Amino acid sequence: MVCKIKLFVFISFLSVTLLAQDLDSLVTMLESAPPGEARVDLLNRIVTQMRERNIYDAVKYGTEAKDLSKKIDYLEGYSLALENLGWIYYRRGLYSDAFELSQQALKITETLGDSTAMARCLNNVAAINYEQSQYRDAVNRFNRAYQISSRKDDIETAVRSLNNISFSYLALKKIDSAKYYALRAIESSSIHREGYLPAFSYRILGDIEFEKGNLGTALGYFTESMKIGEATENYFIQASTLHRIGKVYARQKKFKTALETLNKNIQIAQKNGYADELERTYKLISEINYSNNNAELALQYLTKHLAIHDSLMNQRNSERMNLLSAQFETELKQSQIELLTQNAKVREEEIKRQKTLGYFYVGCFVLGTSIAVILLYSNKKIKKINFELEVKTDQVKSQAAQLSNINKTKDKLLSIISHDIRSPLSSLRGVLNISQAGGMSSQEFAQLTTQIRVQLDTVYDDLENLLQWTQSQLQGLNVNPEVFDLKDCVDEVTFLFESSATAKKIKIFNHIDANIRVNADANHVKLILRNLLSNAIKFSSENGEVILSNTIIDRYVEISVSDTGVGLNEDEISRLFNPSVHFTKEGTENEKGMGVGLLLTKEFVEKNGGTMTVTSEPNKGSRFSFTLRRAD
Numbered sequence: 001m002v003c004k005i006k007l008f009v010f011i012s013f014l015s016v017t018l019l020a021q022d023l024d025s026l027v028t029m030l031e032s033a034p035p036g037e038a039r040v041d042l043l044n045r046i047v048t049q050m051r052e053r054n055i056y057d058a059v060k061y062g063t064e065a066k067d068l069s070k071k072i073d074y075l076e077g078y079s080l081a082l083e084n085l086g087w088i089y090y091r092r093g094l095y096s097d098a099f100e101l102s103q104q105a106l107k108i109t110e111t112l113g114d115s116t117a118m119a120r121c122l123n124n125v126a127a128i129n130y131e132q133s134q135y136r137d138a139v140n141r142f143n144r145a146y147q148i149s150s151r152k153d154d155i156e157t158a159v160r161s162l163n164n165i166s167f168s169y170l171a172l173k174k175i176d177s178a179k180y181y182a183l184r185a186i187e188s189s190s191i192h193r194e195g196y197l198p199a200f201s202y203r204i205l206g207d208i209e210f211e212k213g214n215l216g217t218a219l220g221y222f223t224e225s226m227k228i229g230e231a232t233e234n235y236f237i238q239a240s241t242l243h244r245i246g247k248v249y250a251r252q253k254k255f256k257t258a259l260e261t262l263n264k265n266i267q268i269a270q271k272n273g274y275a276d277e278l279e280r281t282y283k284l285i286s287e288i289n290y291s292n293n294n295a296e297l298a299l300q301y302l303t304k305h306l307a308i309h310d311s312l313m314n315q316r317n318s319e320r321m322n323l324l325s326a327q328f329e330t331e332l333k334q335s336q337i338e339l340l341t342q343n344a345k346v347r348e349e350e351i352k353r354q355k356t357l358g359y360f361y362v363g364c365f366v367l368g369t370s371i372a373v374i375l376l377y378s379n380k381k382i383k384k385i386n387f388e389l390e391v392k393t394d395q396v397k398s399q400a401a402q403l404s405n406i407n408k409t410k411d412k413l414l415s416i417i418s419h420d421i422r423s424p425l426s427s428l429r430g431v432l433n434i435s436q437a438g439g440m441s442s443q444e445f446a447q448l449t450t451q452i453r454v455q456l457d458t459v460y461d462d463l464e465n466l467l468q469w470t471q472s473q474l475q476g477l478n479v480n481p482e483v484f485d486l487k488d489c490v491d492e493v494t495f496l497f498e499s500s501a502t503a504k505k506i507k508i509f510n511h512i513d514a515n516i517r518v519n520a521d522a523n524h525v526k527l528i529l530r531n532l533l534s535n536a537i538k539f540s541s542e543n544g545e546v547i548l549s550n551t552i553i554d555r556y557v558e559i560s561v562s563d564t565g566v567g568l569n570e571d572e573i574s575r576l577f578n579p580s581v582h583f584t585k586e587g588t589e590n591e592k593g594m595g596v597g598l599l600l601t602k603e604f605v606e607k608n609g610g611t612m613t614v615t616s617e618p619n620k621g622s623r624f625s626f627t628l629r630r631a632d
Helices: 002-030 037-050 055-071 075-091 095-112 115-131 133-150 153-173 175-192 197-212 215-231 234-252 255-272 277-290 294-364 368-436 442-473 486-496 498-503 521-536 570-575 597-607
Strands: 482-485 505-509 517-520 545-553 555-562 614-617 619-631
Touching: 002 037, 037 055, 037 075, 055 075, 075 115, 095 115, 133 153, 153 175, 153 197, 175 197, 175 521, 175 555, 197 215, 197 234, 197 277, 215 234, 234 255, 234 277, 255 277, 277 294, 294 368, 482 486, 482 521, 486 498, 486 505, 486 521, 486 545, 486 555, 517 521, 517 619, 521 545, 521 555, 521 597, 521 619, 597 614, 597 619
Parallel strands: 505 545
Antiparallel strands: 482 517, 545 555, 555 619, 614 619
């Protein structure tokens, strides 16, 4: 077995040298290639060879292939360009973009009848299922891809599918199945000499042995994976495997060797933009230093971990929301097609039955008048049945839309709450562990706990908005209007924000006129003002100003909240009130939010019979205005 592996690694080194030469020659050929199908094919070949080695250049060439093939209506080239870009975006963690591109590519391959390309696209879509923890769906799609690629003798895709099946079974804790498919992938790769793919197989086998506690065996498999990753210049394999090797050394208490290995991981991850790897590695280094009684370094790397974790958390939240939206749209379109098809079949069968009855009556009755009566009766019945079918179809569509909205709201709520609550709690736990070990001064402890408290306060405020928004989506929004004094209401809300404004040295000026009475739901108006004041303070810099004012417009009063903060550009304004985009932005002191407050504010304003507008300019501030009915 050892001899076979050494021979395989030697062959991989040789193939990489030839591949690099071939890639260079392809790029050289591209310089003189005119626009057309041949150039698209050349671009796609370059991206296929480059996407695991240099994702930034691969995106550039892949985008050119996509745009050119679409312009000249070259479907085969367009499908492959979408497939390559889908995989690259998946590697970068942009799952919603990856899902949409892979789904488009899959539909085109089905239309063209290209089963080989279909198998590759199925692997892309199934990989996104895996990232959503939908392991059963992932296994089914990977299996289908394997069956197709095996029939077509596409060994590379078949081996890739086997590796992915093994990885999915490992996530399902089915260790024996995971090992079986990984060994099958290695055997097929060794026979057909399939480049970097065996590295994934050895990495999975290492994961299996690590789970079992066989650290020596796991290290052997990880080492073989690393050799192939280096031989094929696959930096993703190198980074992910170095992290695993570091974990083995840490478990063996070989802290010095573990840190040396993880520092190599950091170099590769930083160079290639693997933010997920950096997040995991910083945390592991912090834990190693903590176990090694080096509290100062543990705190340093924990701080790095928290910084990149917060950034990735926002990106993952947005990606999950966008991915859920993309999948919902895809499933809804498919459901509509199936519903229309079913209704058409029912209608066709009913019409056929009525025609048969009509013919039967024609044959039974001789008199012309009798025939006319029967046909007239049959025609009326057909119209009546069609009308009833249309009514039932509308009812089914309405119910399906309601159920889909409720399910979508539930998914959004669970996704946002699970990630935003986890971050401050994880940060608090890490700080408490280091504090208990005596590795943190009181000043450092106070600084970190202050940051965590701000996160918890933000989560608390956002949870209140989320609960209000979810209730309005699921149960409808009940409005209880009453007559009250506007200035008293504004005074009550501004008092709540005096401490937060003072902390940022921001002045709040309440210029609301006295003796203005409005007819609206007082609780709703307070929530609207709280969200607008919170945002104004959040996006204002030190020594800024927040001004509340009003204007009488016929039977309405317009209330405005203006600030001198960072402002918004036109693109950001267009995304503020779009629930499918999930727009959020950090404040001037890195304050975070879930992007739900303004959605809820606009809905409450409209439910109270008013309208909401916004004007803003970057670096000059924003002005949010809403109207309420006057009571006098």
